[in-house]
Amino acid sequence: MRKGLNHRIIASGAALALALMWSEAALAQAGAPQATTPPTPAADEQAEEDRPAVATPVVNPQDTADGGGADIIVTGSAIRGVAPIGSNLVSVGLETIEKTAPVNASQLVNTVPAISTAGSVSQGENGFSYYAPQIHSLAGSSSNTTLVIVDGLRLPGGGTQFSQTDPNIIPISAIQRVEVLADGASSVYGSDAVAGVVNFITRRTFDGLEANIQTSFADNYRDFQSNFIWGKTWETGGVYVAGSYSDQSKLLNRDREFASRGDYRAVGGSVNQSFQCSPATIIVPGVSGVFTSPGATTTVANTPSNAPCNNSIYATLLPAQFRANSFVKVTNDFGDRLTVTATMNYNRQETHAPNGPGGISNATVFGPGSGRGGQINPFFVAPAGAPNATQESVSFLFPTTDGNYGETESQADSIYATAVAGYKLTEDWTITFSDAFGWNRSALNTVNGFCTSCALLALNGTAQLSGSTTATNIAGQNVIALNLPLTTANALDVWNGLGTNRTPDSVIRQLYRANSENTNYNTFNQVKLDLQGSLFDLPGGTVKIAVGGEYYWQEQTQKITGSNNTGPTTTGSNFRVYNYDRDIKSVYAELYIPVISPEMNIPFAHRIDVSISGRYDSYSDVGDTSNPKFAANWEPFEGFKLRGNYSRSFVAPPIGVIGDPTQGYLYASGSVGVNGTQISVPIANYPDVAQIPGVQCGSTTCVIGTSAIQGLRRQLGGGFTNEVPQKGRSWSVGADLSPRFLPGFVAAGTFFHNTFIGGVSSPSPSAIVNSAGLRPLLTICPTTCTADQINSFANIANGASISGAVPPQVYFLIDQSSRNALNLVVEGIDGQFSYRTPATDMGRFTIGSAFTYFTKFKQNFGGGTTFSILNTSGYNTTFPSVQFKNRAQLGWEWSGFSADLFWNHTGGYRNWISTSVAPITVDAVGNPTGGGDKVKNNDIFDIHLQYTFGGENMLRGWQLFVDMQNMFDKDPPFYNGNTNGILGGAWGYNGFVSNPIGRLTTLGLRMKF
Structure with a gap:
């Protein structure tokens, strides 16, 4: 811990000193006389002006210019000004941000079909895979294979389990675009980039003030969101401040019929009900079946289909979520050689979900005649069908008159800062120093929840379901809690419901006083030094190189407090602290070789480029790894490009x-x-x-x-x-088309192959x-x-x-211990096209589409027999393998008005969760071969209407918009099971690929000053 403390002091102090020293000089320059020519929009905003609102391929690196005369930064390449060779780069730009009205960055990324959670809701997740996007469903949770970065630098880990990243800490108003690279990229970025990279690129500068206010509403749901950006530019740089605030309401299971039916047999499902009821259900020794109430004269078979009580009505489908964040960025050129940029970000997030009433299953309770002395419950009632019973096994739910059962809450605080200094050694050579520092505190707490041991102590005098007075309550220790003798002053009545229940108020109050806390502290520092420039000239152009080194350290502390099973947590709690740390030293290099250029006039070889890159990483805890990448582009003629690449990548197991x-x-x-x-x-x-x-x-x-x-x-x-590091092997081939005879049209198609070896997983x-x-x-x-x-x-x-x-x-x-259990082979096709017509008297039209279609999705566990899970969901609890997703756009613009219709399609698939009604068929060695429930395809239509004020008045540039998601208010396709709350899932729908909110209407105003 001492080493980590010194690290933090040195890193944060250095970054702060650099930022303060530089910003003082930069702000002094801001007072210098300004250029007399009128300001023009930043180059990065101009680049976005003609981009459609669907995910589109980046055909030319110039399309992603950062503006201000700076070198172009493109995801997937360490060499500035060079697009990633051999790869398909998809960009989601400003127009998409405007025409999807996203509340956060996750909702924006979910418009890309290659992202596994496309079509789902981005609200309320606090553990598991957190909010980190995931490309091509290539595993998930602790084996997430997608690297998430901001401006090319890593983010602080978060969540209460796997220390994964939350890109939503960056305000939407600060984001210029998002670039998705669906190829292995560990040769450039190191760990995590097996499936690819999602890079959130912030605006370089901003001049003026822009504010956005929007309110959204659906049945029993509402959302308010606002964001702003204010900036000032000067001749050599600029500063801006961006911020956002969002408040999303909770959505309860009972507000959506598909999530709260309980008995789903009418729609082809099973019964998701319980024997936990109020009053209790009873099993009497020697009597077959279950008495469904104390007054029952006969029993029913103890099978799930006979469970009488639907407790899903008490559950929360989506927790309420609050988020507020701010982002400051300053950039300045000092002379012709030195450019310095610094950022500072703070984020606060909370979620709140009310708990339902607590209960217990199969607890032994003793009555008169049992011979158990002080363990005899004074409120004991024998069922009408077994009036002489002296002992029972009860299952019960305990509601209260005030309906207050505590809540589950999460909190997250993040501080993130970067400092980047680039110095031109010569006209061709640049050295860049980068430092990213982040800290995150994530907590998941239960406040005034149900105290199981308290209920047992009041039920049978012990904290044991069996009622044993000799069994220990803490495994491995001789600790026995007793509440004897039971009297009407300290016992629990589970045989009478509300209105007639005889439990003393003091006991009821104690039942809902259990608290637990799981708090994670994550700290990291990433320091990079890059050198890049031109080596020599070839007939095809200049050979360029980038070399660099990186030092990265990470610490995680987990503090867990909860019940020790001896009674109220105020008097009986356990407390554990886990400490983890990791240091990584890395070196890397990338070589860009232009083999043939257009000036050489070679038939069917307009341009050929080759790239070779590699990286060596040394981990303090899991060893060393080396990962190369080879890639090439071939343009037979202008406007048509063929590309391909091969790479090795890896994912280091999360330290926690x-x-x-x-x-x-x-x-x-x-x-x-x-x-x-x-x-x-x-x-x-x-x-x-x-x-x-x-x-x-x-x-x-x-x-x-x-x-x-x-x-x-x-x-x-x-x-x-x-566990050992997880390995990836990938290759892809594809083509890009942007014909000069059809301006405004771009298209790309990619066939990808990914092999993932030794994925860290907790098998379902x-x-x-x-x-x-x-x-x-x-x-x-x-x-x-x-x-x-x-x-x-x-x-x-x-x-x-x-x-x-x-x-x-x-x-x-x-x-279900974490292990290198999972091996995957995934193949498929990514495709995108868009066409924006020239302006006419009838306006301007846009049509576009983006899709991902898997052709192969195979896996095995522990090197066993390989089997296919293509077009299924549920077999793996942390990622789906649904075969086809598509998002299409049809748009029209005329005289300041625009209308855009989006079609979101998820193809039908099979439900392979263990609760499927149709059995999963298996082969001779037990691997699945088919069966499972059919889940229907899902087609959701969104519409966005927007009017931009023109003229020369004060409203020039202001926008009014109406956005409607799921405009026909269609329920998700029925899914017999749940996704364990990983993405807000509940029984009746698949939270990985479906959204439970329904029709969500948003009214918004975007103001520009």
């Missing part, structure tokens, strides 16, 4: 996922009981599953993880499984039970697992822990 070796490689939950998360287990793969007493089986599968068949889940870090239960390579990760205990088995499985002896109480009977152990 390695786990803390001093604590049994804990990094998240450790082990936790599985109760209510259904897992359909193939009998052919696990014959012993059919021997579990009371298990419900069909002809091919048995269901475990129910309230009756509980188990234990383990999730430890990659150090426990000896569905993948484990259906994949031969992962089959050993599930252990079945037909006669229940022993205490020694449980403690060994949870790694208790080495410092790991079990979260919550151990189920009274553990019938299975499932290992």
Whole structure:
């Protein structure tokens, strides 16, 4: 920690000193006499003027000029002024920002079909893959293979698990464009760029004041967003301040029928209901089935289809989200040689989601005649169908009259600063120093949540579901909490609902006083030194080179506080701290070789360019890696280009996922009981599953993880499984077309191939039970697992822990620890075209489209047999593999008015989640081959209407706009399952590729001064 503290002081002090020293001189120059010629729009804004509002290929590097006479910076190349050779670069510019009215950067990027979450909602995520965009669905979560940067420099990590980036810390008003490079790029950028790079490029300068205010509304949902940018330019540079504020309301499950049905059999699904009810449901020893209430005279079978209570109505579909941020950028030229740019960014984000009432499943409770003395609950009620019962297993939900059950909240604070100084050594050679420093605090908290151990203590006098007075409440320690004897003053009544419930107020208040906190602190510093220039001339042009070195350090501290299962968290909490750090030293080089130029007049070889790049990275914790890239462009004639490339890339495992070796490689939950998360287990793969007493089986599968068949889940870090870096191998070929005889038309097509080896993943239960390579990760205990088995499985002896109480009977152990489990082979086609007609008396028309179509999506686990998951979703819980996505635009502009219609299409696919109604078919070794539920294609239409004021009055340049997303208010296609909250998912729709909000109408005003 001492080393990290010194690092932070030195890095932040150096950046601050450089910024202050330089800005003082720059602002002094701002007072100098100005040029007498009227100012003109910045070159970067002119470059965007004719760009359509769909994602379009960048055919010429000049299309992305930064303006102000600076060298052109293009994503994917270390050499300024040179576009990435052999690659397809897609740009989303100012016009798209205006014509999609995005609330944040994630919503803007989701207009690109190559992004895995295109079509989803960007609100409320706080963990897992955070807000980081992901290209071509190439894994996700801790193995995210897409690098997200701003102006070519890295961002601070965030979230409460995997330290991934949130580009939304940058205000929309500061963004000039977003460039998406869907090719391996570790030879230039290092780790994470296996699938490609998403680069958010900010405005270089801005002169004047622009403000945007917009309000949006849908059924039971609203959103307010505002942003501004103010800037001042002078002869040698400029300064601007940008900021944004957004307030998005929560959306509850009960506000959308598709998310709160509970029983989905009418629409071809299953029952997503529970035996947790108010009053309680009851199982009496020796009596088959479940009494659905204390007054029930008969039982029903203990199967999911008979569960009577729909508790999804209490859940939150999207949490309320607040965000405010600011961004300051100053740039100045000092003479003819030195240019310095500095930025400072601050971001604050919060989410709030109300909790529903808490409950417990299968808790043992004792009544008169049981012989349990002080454990006898004074409110005990035997069911009408078993009036002589003296002991029960109850499942219940406990609502209160005030309906206040606490909330789950997240918070994130980010500070981010950069300083870049470029010095011209000669006319051709430049040296550049870059420093990026970032700090992020991300917290996920439960405030006044349901206290499970408190309820158990008031129910049977112990903190154990089984009611054991000798079992420990903290695994590996002899700690026993008791609340004896039970009386009417300290007991819990679960046999009566609201209005007649006899539980004392003091007990009720204690039930909703559980608090937990998961806070992550991430700090990084990236220092780069680049040297680039011209080597020599060839007949085809000048050979250029860029060489450089980089030093990067990162620290992460995770602090977790929660219940220790002995009662209220105010008196019984556990507290853990995990510390991780990493240092990286890198060197890299890129060579640009113009083989043939137009001036050489060679038939069918208008231009040929070649690029060779490579990078060596030395990690303090996972070793060394070298990654080259070879690329070429061939233009047979002007306006038509063929291109191709081959690259090797890598992703270093996130430092937090390695786990803390001093604590049994804990990094998240450790082990936790599985109760209510259904897992359909193939009998052919696990014959012993059919021997579990009371298990419900069909002809091919048995269901475990129910309230009756509980188990234990383990999730430890990659150090426990000896994780190593993840590797990527990729190549692509493509063509760009921009015919000179058809001005305004550009098109590009790319065939891509990606191989991802050893992806870090926590395998899903569905993948484990259906994949031969992962089959050993599930252990079945037909006669229940022993205490020694449980403690060994949870790694208790080495410092790991079990979260919550151990189920009274553990019938299975499932290992979802992070590991190098995933191998992928992905192929497909990216295509884009756009055409903007010349201006006519009827106005100007635009038509365009962009799509991604996968032709292959294969995977295996642990080197097992390869199988296809093409056009499915759910088999992998952190990324989909839906085959086809498309976004098309039809636009018209005339006399200040513009109208744009967008068509967003997601093709139909198969639901391969374990809860699919149609069984997933498997081969002889257990790998999936087909089956699963059909999910319909999704077609959503958006419209944007905008009027720009002209004339010479004060409203010149102002814009009024109306934006309507999902204009026909279409529900998402039905999906029998959920996406575990990763992207705001809930049962009934797929949060990866669908948006639950419905028709969202936005009214906005953009003012320019």
